[in-house]
Amino acid sequence: MISGAEIMVKCLEQENVEILFGYPGAAICPFYDALMDSPIKHILVRQEQNSVHAASGYARSVSKPGVCVATSGPGATNLITGIATAYMDSIPIIAITGQVRSDLIGRDVFQEADITGACEPFVKHSYLVKNTEDLPRVFKEAFYIATTGRPGPVLIDVPVDIQTNKIDKFVYPKKADIPGYKPSVQGHIKQIEKSVALIQSASRPVICAGGGVLTSGSKLKLVEFATKTGIPVVSTMMGIGVMPTENPLYLGMLGSHGKGVANRAIHEADVIMLCGARVGDRAVASPDQLSAHSKIIHIDIDPAEIGKNVEVTVPIVGDMKNVINKINDTIGDYHVPHMWADTTERWKKELFRTAPRFEGCVExxxxxxxxxxxxxxxxxxxxxxxxxxxxxxxxxxxxxxxxxxxxxxxxxxxxxxxxxxxxxxxxxxxxxxxxxxxxxxxxxxxxxxxxxxxxxxxxxxxxxxxxxxxxxxxxxxxxxxxxxxxxxxxxxxxxxxxxxxxxxxxxxxxxxxxxxxxxxxxxxxxxxxxxxxxxxxxxxx
Amino acid sequence: MKHTIYILVENHAGVLSKITGLFSRRAFNIESLAVGVTTDVNVSRITVVADGDEYVAEQIKKQLNKLIPVLEVKILKENSYISRELALIKVKSNTGNRIEIMKIAELMDAKVIDVSVNTITLQIADTVDNLETLTNLLKPYGIKEMVRTGTVAIEKGSNFAK
Structure with a gap:
C-alpha cells in the first residue's frame, strides 16, 4: 500500500525534481512527512509568495520547471501574486497546495480557501484532486502542461485526506494524453515561406525578440540568423539577453522605458519580425502605428497572442526554435541593404550619453x-x-x-x-x-x-x-x-x-x-x- | 455584432466556471449561454451567443482554445446554422381572455402547458425573433414570469461537431 503523499513525492522524483521551495502547514503535513524519505531537497522560504518567485528564478536559470509548495488557506492565497507573476512572464511552475479534508470543502473550515477558484485567471491549468488514484495522472499532466507550448504555472490542490489515503500501488503514466491540449510547435511551412519572401523584399527589417526566444532556447539560432542577414535586433524587457549588448546588431530594449534607438528602428522599419514577443503596452504603446507603416511577421507558440495587440501580415504559430531553423534554411543569401545597417549603427553611437551626477550619490x-x-x-x-x-x-x-x-x-x-x-x-x-x-x-x-x-x-x-x-x-x-x-x-x-x-x-x-x-x-x-x-x-x- | 459559438468541453466539475470566468475577465459580453451533455457522456456542449466585433470573436475563440478542458470551439457563420431557444411564459389571464391568448399561442406555434384561474403558461421553442414576437403579443395581457434556456444551435446540412 502507498499513501497519496508518498505518491506525490514519487511523482516529483519521476519528473526529476531536485528541489522544492515551500512553507509547510497542517494541510500539507502528510506530503512533508513523505518528503523526508526522498533525496529531493526542500528549501524553507520565509513567505509563500517567495516560494513561487524562487521557483521562477530556478526555472529560468536551468530550463526546468520550478516547484513550490504551500499549505491550505493563507499559505495558498499567499502564492497568488507569485503565480500571477509566473503566468504573465510565461514561467513553468508547479505549485502544490494542501487543502482541507475533501468532505469539509465548502464549509469554511479553518484555513480553507478555494485556491483553484481564486487562481483561475492566473494559471495555465489547475487541479483539485478528488481521488488518490488520480494523483499520478494529475502530476504527469501538470508537468506536461507547465513545460510545453507556452509555459506557465499549473496548480495542484490536494486535500489532506487524499494525501493520507492509501492505494495498492504507484504507477506513473508514461505520457500525458490530454485531448484538449495539443500545442502546435512546427510552424506552418507555407507561412514560413511567406515570411521568408517578405524578409527578402525588405529594405529596413528589424527583429523584435521577446522572452519566447529565451524560453524556447532559440537564442543562438536567432543570433545566427541576425548575423547572417545583418538584420538589427531590438528586444523587449523579457527578451534582454537574446544577444550580448555589445553586439553591433543589438539596438537595446524598446518601449516607453527603452532605448531611443530601439524605438526609432522599430518605427522606421518596413518589415518587423516579432519573435516570441507579445507587443505588450510597455513595449509598444501604440501598436496600430506599427502595423500602419510596416509589415509584421509574428512568430509565437501561443496562437492567442497573434493578432491580440497588433495586426499581423504573416502569422506563424510554432516553437521559435523550429521556425527560426526553417527560416534560416530557406532565407538564402539575403542581406540587409547597407544603408539600413549603417543607419542603425550610426544611431546606436549617437545615442550614447553620459548621465548627470549628484553630489554624495552613486550614479x-x-x-x-x-x-x-x-x-x-x-x-x-x-x-x-x-x-x-x-x-x-x-x-x-x-x-x-x-x-x-x-x-x-x-x-x-x-x-x-x-x-x-x-x-x-x-x-x-x-x-x-x-x-x-x-x-x-x-x-x-x-x-x-x-x-x-x-x-x-x-x-x-x-x-x-x-x-x-x-x-x-x-x-x-x-x-x-x-x-x-x-x-x-x-x-x-x-x-x-x-x-x-x-x-x-x-x-x-x-x-x-x-x-x-x-x-x-x-x-x-x-x-x-x-x-x-x-x-x-x-x-x- | 452577435456571434453564435459552440464549445465542446470535457464534462468535468468546474469547467463551466472556467469558461464564464474567461468571458468576464476578458470583457466579452455573453448574451446567452446553454449547456448540456452530448452523445458522448464525457463531453458537454456549450452554446454561447456573444456580442462583439470580429476582433472580439477571434479573441474569444483563441482564448477559449487555450483552456485545457476545451476540445473544440467554433464560431458559426451567419446562415450556416439553425438556432432555437425555449421559453416558458406565465401570463395573467382570466376567463375573458383565455381563448384569445390560446389563439396567439396557436398562431405562434406555442403550447399551453399550465392553466390556473388567473394565469396561463405557454411554452415556445423557436428562433429568438419568434420568441420576441410572442412576448410582444403577450405583453398587453401582463407577463408575470418568463424563463428562457438560452440559444442552442446546430449547423445546417452535413457539417457536424467532431
Whole structure:
C-alpha cells in the first residue's frame, strides 16, 4: 500500500525534481512527512509568495520547471501574486497546495480557501484532486502542461485526506494524453515561406525578440540568423539577453522605458519580425502605428497572442526554435541593404550619453554599466521592479549570462527570492540582485533563507529613501505633489539588517566607492549587501 | 455584432466556471449561454451567443482554445446554422381572455402547458425573433414570469461537431 503523499513525492522524483521551495502547514503535513524519505531537497522560504518567485528564478536559470509548495488557506492565497507573476512572464511552475479534508470543502473550515477558484485567471491549468488514484495522472499532466507550448504555472490542490489515503500501488503514466491540449510547435511551412519572401523584399527589417526566444532556447539560432542577414535586433524587457549588448546588431530594449534607438528602428522599419514577443503596452504603446507603416511577421507558440495587440501580415504559430531553423534554411543569401545597417549603427553611437551626477550619490546607470564589466561573463543579474529595473534593463551589458526580472507583472519583491532560486539552480554562477529600497523591503525576509543555506547572493540596494518610479510619475504627471512615496530617511539601516543575518555589507556614496565595494563583493564567495546612496532626482531613463 | 459559438468541453466539475470566468475577465459580453451533455457522456456542449466585433470573436475563440478542458470551439457563420431557444411564459389571464391568448399561442406555434384561474403558461421553442414576437403579443395581457434556456444551435446540412 502507498499513501497519496508518498505518491506525490514519487511523482516529483519521476519528473526529476531536485528541489522544492515551500512553507509547510497542517494541510500539507502528510506530503512533508513523505518528503523526508526522498533525496529531493526542500528549501524553507520565509513567505509563500517567495516560494513561487524562487521557483521562477530556478526555472529560468536551468530550463526546468520550478516547484513550490504551500499549505491550505493563507499559505495558498499567499502564492497568488507569485503565480500571477509566473503566468504573465510565461514561467513553468508547479505549485502544490494542501487543502482541507475533501468532505469539509465548502464549509469554511479553518484555513480553507478555494485556491483553484481564486487562481483561475492566473494559471495555465489547475487541479483539485478528488481521488488518490488520480494523483499520478494529475502530476504527469501538470508537468506536461507547465513545460510545453507556452509555459506557465499549473496548480495542484490536494486535500489532506487524499494525501493520507492509501492505494495498492504507484504507477506513473508514461505520457500525458490530454485531448484538449495539443500545442502546435512546427510552424506552418507555407507561412514560413511567406515570411521568408517578405524578409527578402525588405529594405529596413528589424527583429523584435521577446522572452519566447529565451524560453524556447532559440537564442543562438536567432543570433545566427541576425548575423547572417545583418538584420538589427531590438528586444523587449523579457527578451534582454537574446544577444550580448555589445553586439553591433543589438539596438537595446524598446518601449516607453527603452532605448531611443530601439524605438526609432522599430518605427522606421518596413518589415518587423516579432519573435516570441507579445507587443505588450510597455513595449509598444501604440501598436496600430506599427502595423500602419510596416509589415509584421509574428512568430509565437501561443496562437492567442497573434493578432491580440497588433495586426499581423504573416502569422506563424510554432516553437521559435523550429521556425527560426526553417527560416534560416530557406532565407538564402539575403542581406540587409547597407544603408539600413549603417543607419542603425550610426544611431546606436549617437545615442550614447553620459548621465548627470549628484553630489554624495552613486550614479546608478553608469555604475550598472561598470558592474557588468566587472562581473564574470555568465553572471545572472536579477532586477526588481521600479527605477532599478529600468536602470538595469538599459545599462547592464549582458554577455553570456541571464537577465531575470518580471517584465509582465512587475511584481515588487521579486528579485531577492528569484535570486535564491537562481543560485540553487546555478551555484557555479555569480547571482546579483539589483533592487530599490522599496522593493528590497518587500523581499528582504528571504535574507533568512540566504543566510540559513549559506548562499552566495550579491544584493545591491539602490537607496533613495523613496519609491522612485512612482515619485517620478508624481513629478512628471501630478505636478510634483509627492504622496506616499517617501520611505523614511536612512531607515531602516540595511547594513544592520544584513549584520543581523551575519551577511557582510557596505555603503557607497559615490561611483568610485561603489566600484571599490563591488570589486570586494565579487571577490568574496559569501553573500554581500551593497547599499548605494542614489539621488531621488535620478531619472529612470 | 452577435456571434453564435459552440464549445465542446470535457464534462468535468468546474469547467463551466472556467469558461464564464474567461468571458468576464476578458470583457466579452455573453448574451446567452446553454449547456448540456452530448452523445458522448464525457463531453458537454456549450452554446454561447456573444456580442462583439470580429476582433472580439477571434479573441474569444483563441482564448477559449487555450483552456485545457476545451476540445473544440467554433464560431458559426451567419446562415450556416439553425438556432432555437425555449421559453416558458406565465401570463395573467382570466376567463375573458383565455381563448384569445390560446389563439396567439396557436398562431405562434406555442403550447399551453399550465392553466390556473388567473394565469396561463405557454411554452415556445423557436428562433429568438419568434420568441420576441410572442412576448410582444403577450405583453398587453401582463407577463408575470418568463424563463428562457438560452440559444442552442446546430449547423445546417452535413457539417457536424467532431
Amino acid at each position: 546608478p546607470r553608469s555604475f550598472i554599466a561598470k558592474l557588468s564589466e566587472m562581473l564574470p561573463n555568465k553572471s545572472i543579474l536579477v532586477a526588481d521592479v521600479g527605477q532599478n529595473q529600468i536602470w538595469c534593463a538599459n545599462n547592464f551589458r549582458i554577455k553570456e549570462g541571464r537577465f531575470l526580472t518580471t517584465g509582465g507583472m512587475g511584481t515588487m519583491g521579486y528579485s531577492v527570492p528569484a535570486a535564491v532560486g537562481a543560485k540553487f539552480a546555478r551555484p557555479d554562477r555569480e547571482v546579483v540582485v539589483v533592487c530599490g529600497d522599496g522593493s528590497f523591503q518587500m523581499g528582504m525576509n528571504e535574507l533568512g533563507t540566504i543566510a540559513q543555506n549559506h548562499l552566495n547572493v550579491k544584493i545591491i540596494i539602490m537607496r533613495n529613501d523613496r519609491l522612485g518610479m512612482v515619485r517620478e510619475l508624481q513629478k512628471n504627471l501630478y505636478h510634483q505633489r509627492y504622496t506616499a512615496t517617501f520611505l523614511d530617511e536612512e531607515a531602516p539601516d540595511f547594513m544592520k539588517i544584513a549584520e543581523a543575518y551575519n551577511i557582510d555589507s557596505a555603503y557607497a556614496t559615490s561611483n568610485e566607492e561603489a566600484e571599490k565595494y563591488a570589486k570586494q563583493m565579487i571577490e568574496s564567495d559569501k553573500s554581500f549587501v551593497l547599499v548605494c546612496r542614489v539621488s531621488p532626482d535620478t531619472p529612470s531613463i
